[in-house]
Each structure stands twice: as structure tokens, then as C-alpha cells.
Amino acid sequence: MHKVHVSYNNIVSALGFSTDEVVKNIASGKTGLQVIDDKNIFQEAFCGALIDNQALDSAFNTLAPQKDYTRLEKMMITSLNEVVKSSGIDLNERVGLIISSTKGNIDVLEPNNPFDDSRAYLAELGQQIKSYFNFKNEAIVVSNACVSGVLAVSIAKRYIDYGVYDHVFIASGDVVSAFTLSGFHSFQALSKAPCKPYDANRIGINIGEVAASALITNDTNSLSNDAVEVLGEGSSNDANHISGPSRTGEGLYRSMQLAFKEAQITSKDVDYISAHGTATLFNDEMEAIAFNRMDLAEVPLNSLKGYFGHTLGASGLVETIVGMQSLKNQTLYKSAGFETLGVTQPLNIIEKTEQKPLQIFLKTASGFGGCNTAVLFKKVN
Amino acid sequence: MSQAYKIKSYCHIEEGGLSLNGQVLYADTSKPFAEFIKAAYKAENTKYSKFFKMDNLSKLAFLAADVLLKNEKINPEEAQDIAIVFSNKSSSLNTDRKHQNTIEDSSNYFPSPAIFVYTLPNICIGEISIKYKLNSENSFFIFERFNANHLKTYSDILLSKNKAKEVLCGWVDFDDEGHYKAFLYLVALEGDIDNNEQEINKLYNI
Numbered sequence: 001m002h003k004v005h006v007s008y009n010n011i012v013s014a015l016g017f018s019t020d021e022v023v024k025n026i027a028s029g030k031t032g033l034q035v036i037d038d039k040n041i042f043q044e045a046f047c048g049a050l051i052d053n054q055a056l057d058s059a060f061n062t063l064a065p066q067k068d069y070t071r072l073e074k075m076m077i078t079s080l081n082e083v084v085k086s087s088g089i090d091l092n093e094r095v096g097l098i099i100s101s102t103k104g105n106i107d108v109l110e111p112n113n114p115f116d117d118s119r120a121y122l123a124e125l126g127q128q129i130k131s132y133f134n135f136k137n138e139a140i141v142v143s144n145a146c147v148s149g150v151l152a153v154s155i156a157k158r159y160i161d162y163g164v165y166d167h168v169f170i171a172s173g174d175v176v177s178a179f180t181l182s183g184f185h186s187f188q189a190l191s192k193a194p195c196k197p198y199d200a201n202r203i204g205i206n207i208g209e210v211a212a213s214a215l216i217t218n219d220t221n222s223l224s225n226d227a228v229e230v231l232g233e234g235s236s237n238d239a240n241h242i243s244g245p246s247r248t249g250e251g252l253y254r255s256m257q258l259a260f261k262e263a264q265i266t267s268k269d270v271d272y273i274s275a276h277g278t279a280t281l282f283n284d285e286m287e288a289i290a291f292n293r294m295d296l297a298e299v300p301l302n303s304l305k306g307y308f309g310h311t312l313g314a315s316g317l318v319e320t321i322v323g324m325q326s327l328k329n330q331t332l333y334k335s336a337g338f339e340t341l342g343v344t345q346p347l348n349i350i351e352k353t354e355q356k357p358l359q360i361f362l363k364t365a366s367g368f369g370g371c372n373t374a375v376l377f378k379k380v381n
Numbered sequence: 382m383s384q385a386y387k388i389k390s391y392c393h394i395e396e397g398g399l400s401l402n403g404q405v406l407y408a409d410t411s412k413p414f415a416e417f418i419k420a421a422y423k424a425e426n427t428k429y430s431k432f433f434k435m436d437n438l439s440k441l442a443f444l445a446a447d448v449l450l451k452n453e454k455i456n457p458e459e460a461q462d463i464a465i466v467f468s469n470k471s472s473s474l475n476t477d478r479k480h481q482n483t484i485e486d487s488s489n490y491f492p493s494p495a496i497f498v499y500t501l502p503n504i505c506i507g508e509i510s511i512k513y514k515l516n517s518e519n520s521f522f523i524f525e526r527f528n529a530n531h532l533k534t535y536s537d538i539l540l541s542k543n544k545a546k547e548v549l550c551g552w553v554d555f556d557d558e559g560h561y562k563a564f565l566y567l568v569a570l571e572g573d574i575d576n577n578e579q580e581i582n583k584l585y586n587i
Contacts, residue, residue, distance in 0.1 A: 043487060102501060109481045122472050122523040141523035143472055144503045158538045182484045183497035235518045237510040243498045254516055368498060369507035371519060
């Protein structure tokens with residue numbers, strides 16, 4: 001069986017419209033989070049990471065679009081276009097398309113939105129992206145809460161391993177909307193200041209928006225200079241609660257066990273963990289328990305939520321892409337917002353950005369519905 | 382990878398009817414969905430109080446799964462290795478519209494966590510996983526229409542890669558009162574029906 005890699009990629013975000021620009025900003029300690037007090041977005045001031053509309057329109061208009069697209073479609077097309085272009089791959093029937101999103105074009109339900117409500121159907125989002133690029137295959141839309149972005153990588157690998165496709169392009173994205181903000185606000189989970197994952201003084205989550213795209217491929221001629229091999233992956237449900245994580249970290253623990261088993265490596269082989277770290281007490285504590293059960297307490301770990309906020313269906317993919325840059329640049333990036341350990345189990349949170357030899361990293365995510373996914377990646381030399 | 386898997390059993394809920402392996406268990410086309418599903422739940426002697434707080438999509442998926450798994454003599458007290466792979470067209474839009482209604486008017490603003498939590502399609506998988514202690518693989522996919530090819534391929538992948546021993550898969554869609562359908566089936570090593578696209582489509586259209 002050929003190895004499967006994550007190759008060319010792109011991030012469209014508050015921190016820039018290319019992976020390089022975004023990672024330079026992260027390295028310099030810049031965050032995309034800011035306090036937004038705009039009644040047109042949400043009735044209350046909140047802290048989040050928003051993509052600048054003018055910058056988005058200007059990037060998107062260089063593609064000379066022939067019709068109107070929603071804001072999310074503009075983000076996702078702008079992002080995926082960079083990946084399709086740099087890969088140079090012919091979009092024939094051996095090429096798949098996976099769309100990862102929790103809410104898609106949910107903002108079209110707002111009374112003032114010019115698009116028809118039917119645009120809120122996720123398959124319609126998939127169809128718009130498929131048609132724009134002329135993919136031969138129907139888009140496979142994954143909507144599995146906050147693990148969607150990293151689960152999409154697992155699904156792409158499975159399809160390639162099974163011989164259905166040689167290449168799969170993943171486009172992931174969610175927008176910050178009154179819909180999502182009001183929901184998390186009703187849970188009293190929203191922080192009015194930048195979030196502090198794993199910190200004793202944590203204050204809740206921030207919602208952010210990104211579009212992230214990547215090529216998954218079995219073709220060693222299609223590898224970018226930051227490509228990584230997908231060593232193993234696993235998913236497991238907590239079977240415990242629909243909106244709160246398991247107190248024993250059961251699903252996350254099992255996901256990691258499955259990923260390690262498939263990768264045929266042990267905890268000692270992992271150089272870095274890109275964790276979920278939403279900065280809620282229950283999530284952070286659950287992760288700390290699961291990582292300790294896996295003997296991963298000493299492995300350097302960060303949450304990137306302090307840079308992008310929680311970007312929902314895109315978070316797993318954008319965080320995987322930043323993890324790839326850690327391996328490429330041999331650099332651990334600071335876990336923004338962290339000062340004092342605020343979980344009951346030991347964790348090795350990255351407190352300052354520094355160079356370090358890195359070969360293998362673990363990406364994990366957990367979400368509503370009790371879902372958890374873990375994927376192991378190895379640097380390609 | 383060429384191992385042929387089988388369909389052990391299947392369940393439908395649509396147009397006021399609930400059936401298992403093609404046999405009608407309960408039908409009442411006169412009732413609105415909320416009353417119909419409650420009556421079907423009672424007729425099946427389900428006894429699971431969490432059912433009543435679920436949204437329409439979760440009620441639909443949960444009852445179909447429960448009827449099917451109960452018939453398979455699956456013990457909810459024992460851990461099982463059954464993956465769940467669901468798909469639909471309308472995601473959680475039925476509940477999304479309800480949440481949207483709670484925030485549209487600033488003078489009548491009442492978003493509720495109890496509604497918001499159901500604005501994700503995979504929550505229904507969580508509900509089934511809790512009842513049957515399924516610490517297993519799960520994914521929710523969205524397609525324009527029923528996609529037997531995807532479900533067949535994906536269940537084959539999970540079984541052949543030993544990601545699960547059995548796969549509960551199918552279509553659970555709740556768009557509105559007049560447009561809902563659950564078609565769930567269990568794929569395993571043994572069963573009477575071949576797990577191929579043609580058979581899956583045939584069962585879907587029963």
C-alpha cells in the first residue's frame with residue numbers, strides 16, 4: 001500500500017491568506033483575536049477572529065468569479081484555489097473532494113442575507129465548490145461537529161488506501177455568525193477576552209473563522225516542501241454526554257490508541273501534540289486526563305485557539321497545517337494565552353516559541369455529540 | 382479488501398410508518414410527526430426518558446436505531462464495537478431554523494442551549510452511542526440525495542480495516558413535517574442480503 005501524505009495547503013484567516021504568512025504571524029506572537037463591538041455581527045461585544053471583508057473580496061475578485069458567492073464560499077474557493085493551483089493536479093475522476101463544515105452557509109437564514117435560504121443546505125455548498133473547480137466527483141460533505149476538519153483527513157486517507165482515489169482535496173470552513181455566537185453565548189461559554197487554554201485563569205472560548213484547504217495524496221511526485229505522511233488515525237465516541245466531554249477522556253483515549261496502533265509507534269515517538277484546547281474547564285481537563293492515560297504528559301503541547309479562536313469545522317485542518325509548519329521549521333509555537341497550569345494532571349504546555357528537532361506530531365480534536373479524532377503525522381525528509 | 386459484507390437487518394421510519402425488515406410495526410398517517418413518533422416509541426415499549434428532550438432528527442434516528450439494535454439482541458449494558466455512519470440532505474436544518482427564530486427579533490430574544498446543542502447533525506449519533514455504550518467510530522455525511530455507493534464503500538472500509546466489527550449505517554433526514562425519512566441498516570460479516578449498491582438502493586426504496 002502506498003503511503004498517504006498531506007501535501008500542498010492553504011489557510012485563509014485573520015492572520016493572513018497564505019500558510020507562510022499565517023505562520024510568520026504566529027511565530028512573532030501575533031493573534032487574530034480581537035474584541036469586536038459591532039451590532040451588525042452580534043448584539044454584544046465579543047472576542048473573536050474575523051477575516052477582513054475587503055481583503056477577502058479583493059483576493060476573491062482576482063479569480064474573476066462569474067456569479068455571486070456567499071462569504072463562506074468566497075473564503076473556501078480562495079483557499080482551495082491556491083492548493084489546486086500549486087499542486088498542478090488534473091482534476092480527473094481519480095481526484096476526490098471533501099468539504100468539512102459544521103454550519104456551512106448558515107448565515108443565509110438571516111433575514112437581510114441576499115441569498116436564498118436553500119443555500120443553507122450543506123450539499124449546496126459542496127456543489128458550489130465542486131462546480132467552481134470542475135471536479136469530476138460529487139463533493140463528500142463531512143459534518144461531524146468540531147472534529148470535522150481532522151476527520152476529513154482520516155476519511156481522505158481511507159478512500160485513498162481503499163483505491164477509490166489517488167488524490168483528495170479537502171476544503172474546510174465555517175463563518176462567525178450571529179447563529180453560532182448566540183448559541184455559545186446561551187451556554188455562557190463565550191469569553192470577552194482572548195481565550196486561555198489550559199490556564200488556571202481561563203475565561204471561556206472565542207469563536208473564529210478560517211477556510212483551510214489541503215491536498216491528501218499517495219503520489220510522491222505531488223509533495224510540497226512541508227508535506228507529512230499520515231501514519232495512523234482513529235476516532236471514538238465518548239458515549240457519555242451530547243454537549244459535555246467524558247470525565248475520563250474515554251473517547252479521546254481510545255482514538256489515540258487506535259491511531260498509535262495503526263501507526264505502529266508508541267507515545268515516546270511523539271515530539272509534539274497539537275491539541276484541541278478550547279479553554280473550557282471541562283474540555284481542557286478531559287484532554288489532560290486522556291493525554292496522561294496515554295503517557296503523553298511530557299510531550300510539548302499547544303492549543304492554537306489563542307491565535308484563530310475556535311474555528312469549528314475547520315479547526316482540525318487549520319491546526320494540522322500549522323503542525324506541518326512546526327515540523328518543516330523545526331519550531332514549537334507558543335500556546336497563546338497560557339501562564340499557569342489549570343488542569344489537575346501534568347501537561348507540558350509550550351510557553352515560548354523555540355527551535356527543536358521534530359519528526360512526529362499528534363493532532364487531536366473533540367466535539368459535541370461526544371466525538372473524538374486523533375491523527376499521527378511524520379515529517380517527510 | 383474484496384471481502385463481501387452482508388446486511389443483517391434494516392429499519393424504516395417514514396410517512397407515519399415504522400417497519401423492521403420490511404414488516405410494519407406501527408403506522409398512523411393521521412398524526413403530526415411529534416405525536417406519531419411518540420406513539421411509535423410507546424408501541425415499541427422503548428422506555429428511555431432522554432428521548433423526550435431530543436429534537437426531531439435525533440428522535441427519528443434514535444428510534445430507528447433502537448428498534449433495529451433491540452431486534453439484534455444487542456445488550457445496552459455491554460460495550461459494543463458497532464460504528465455509526467449516517468448521512469442526510471438537511472443536516473440539522475429543522476432545528477437550525479428553530480434556533481434562528483429565537484435570535485431574529487431583538488425584542489423577543491431567547492436562544493436556548495437545549496435547542497442549540499441539536500444544531501449539529503451528528504448529535505443523533507451521540508444519543509445512540511450513549512444508549513448502547515458505543516465507544517466507536519462515527520461520521521455524519523451530507524449528500525444531495527441518498528448515496529448508496531458512498532455508504533457501501535465507507536462501511537467496507539471500516540470493516541476491512543478492522544475499525545469496527547459491524548456498521549450501523551444509512552440515511553436519517555428531517556427537513557420538515559412533510560419531509561422526513563430514516564432508513565438504517567446493519568452491515569456485518571454475516572447476513573442474508575449482500576452489501577452492494579443495488580441491494581442498498583432496493584432496500585432504501587421499499
